[in-house]
Amino acid sequence: MSRNSADVVVIGGGVVGCAVAFELAQRGCTNVTLIERNTPASGSSGRCGAGVRQQFGTELNCVLAREAVRIFERMDEYLDYEPSVEFRQSGYLMLAFSDHQWEQFLANVALERSLDIDVRTLTCQQALEIVPFLNIDGMVGATFCQEDGHANPFHTTFAYARAARRLGVEILTHTEVTGIEVENDKIRAVVTDRGRIATSTVVNCAGAYSGQVAAMAGIDLPVWGERHQILITEPVEPIMGPMVISFHHDFYCQQVPHGSFIMGIGMPGEPKGYNMHSSVDFLEGMARSLRQLLPPVAQLRVVRQWAGLYDRSPDAQPILGECPPVERFFNANGFSGHGFMLAPIVGVIMADLVTTGSSSIDISKLDAGRFARGELVLEPAVVG
Amino acid sequence: MREVDIAVIGAGPAGLAAALACGESGATTLLVDYMDAPGGQLIKQTHKFFGSERQFAGTRGIQIPDIFIGRLSKMPNVQLMWGVNASGYYADSGVLTLEDGGKFIKVKAKRVIIATGAAEKALAFENNDLPGVYGAGAVQTLMNVHGVKPGDRVLMVGSGNIGLIVSYQLIQAHVEVIALVEAARCIGGYLVHAAKLRRAGVPILTSHTIVRALGEETVRGAVVAQVDQSWQVKPGSEREIACDVICLAVGLTPLVDMMWQAGCEMRYVPALGGHVPARDENMRASNPAVYVAGDAGGVEEASSAMISGEIAGISAAKSLGFEVQGAEARLGQLKADLAAIRSGPTGEKICAGVKCATVCGGEW
């Protein structure tokens, strides 16, 4: 290990950790060590559907997502990355299957439009113009945002990591954090299986393992792992532009630039845990939902199924910001399935908080203390 | 969901022997193979086996499957499924999925014996993706199963038993084998096979490797060169060989997908062909519901496959409380037969490899 001290230690080399490390270095804070126990994107970042959307039901989420999209739009240039993070704004088509859901969508759209997010409400017929083979049986309507899209999660994470390194961030891979020394509520050091790094500032970007990391600093953080499964098909010529999402079926499906379809469904009753094995129940459930909603896509062959972990919080919303009583222990976790899409703006916000104490977007509502205060953030738009 | 005591995946020599042992024990047994007929590599092996009578010495490989099937098909507790691909093994639930034409079948199996054999290794050389570059197994299938010549003039790469035997079978089919190149200093396979090639006038070039395939749309030649003891090409030793087929017989590697899927402890053992599951002396893997048999546990040959298959079958059945009469004695005999096959100079490496892969006395 080269450095035995750092101004900031970032724990976790997923897309969030790498974005935070980069943004810190961008602000001149280059004495940063990022600790990753495997390799960048080996965890949830490398397993996720990698959709990027702005269609949310709370103002804060909409604003965060909107700002993230703006960074995604110029990311290759911003991070000076080749070949490309492959961000495609092919849109998100969200389907409503009940009047109640449709009303929620209308409320979301009104909110989104008020925040400069260009979303349209669609009739079922209009939805068919975008995805002609969609099965609209039972559908009430849809919403569509053209600027939503999809990126390559590996390239995105590697782009941030590479840019961070270029600015002087030290990234330690295959290194595991084993302890965090705290004295009088001040951080003294992060201890790893390869040595000790003296520091006063930690940013906890450990995804599904953020609870364990926080516990090392004596903090009780309600973040846990929850398996989500996903599969990918053989590639075909481009036939479907947008990500298609149905909350009613807990279903999403996207054709990626390579031509394959990536898709997932939520499995009811999935226990808390760190199991990343695949199940046949998922495979069957996925195939049947797909056959129901996008029949021609079911004529493709599945090439691989795998699983990853959502870092879940009690209200399925991110946990951001400093975490009293421990000074300068910052959380950037709990994303519950929308971490990838928010990573660029989370990087900016965390770096601002760490270096200046404030950020341009007020994220105080997403602090770790909200659970004890009973102030859960209820976001209606989350998917399996 | 179907239920079975023991599912055997792969009906080559190992799977056939395993299924027979399971069937004899009274356990409900399912034997599946993705080919339309059983036998695995045996269906291409037109030569006579040697060794002991128990391992069918004097019988041609192609005749052995029928001997097993003759007995298996009479057992009411054994189900045979051909043309069915084992798609996945889900260790959490013990479910095996099978693809049978347009049907997707789930089988809850208490034990699974994985006898999926081995696959050809690839070789990296310039233009290695030109049509006309074949694996030796593919050439053997083309000729012995389908009666199709791969071409007229073959360069064989690799002098293990497969390279030697397939070269000889090419000659029998009136295909010219221009030369055989072997990167090592010595011929890898049995000298009795090499002698047949020499008598047929095929030059065996040891310390030689293929550098490049030549041709625009298909193979029309190859460049071979001498290598030194560190496998580096000796400059100036390159020469061109005219051929229309480059046949790669550079070794097999066990097909262990399902062992990985099952979360079994895997070990890298070069002498056995690559990654193999760690196993005990009764062929049981670190996931106690999973057994391995045949080349899937380490590349050897059909005789060893039949023996390890039977060991796995008896052991799997025994672990469920089904016992064949005299199982202990049988197992002892089988292990002695295996040791005998592996004895001698050619078996030394295999023995060492097996030792690396085997966990003794339940010491996981």
Added chain:
Amino acid sequence: MAEREKSPDDNIVICRCEDVTLAEIRELIAQGYHTIDEIKRVSRAGMGPCQGRTCRQLIARELAIALGVPVEQVEMPTFRPPSRPVLLSTIARGEADE
């Protein structure tokens, strides 16, 4: 990135499913991708129909040479179902007749 001069490695195919050459693999290793998983994710080598059966050993060998470690120390990615591609409609159908 400046255009690299062509070398014989450009004509050596490592992953024939996704057409990844030895030159690309070596370039990625030089860029700091030192595991098969990372190389797979950034180049797609091992993501095709054969799911790495053909190429993983070749990539492992390149890593072993480049990193100066024995091949057995190169971590292998895991295999996941299905062992070969399966029509999703077949899975949806299960054992039911058409």
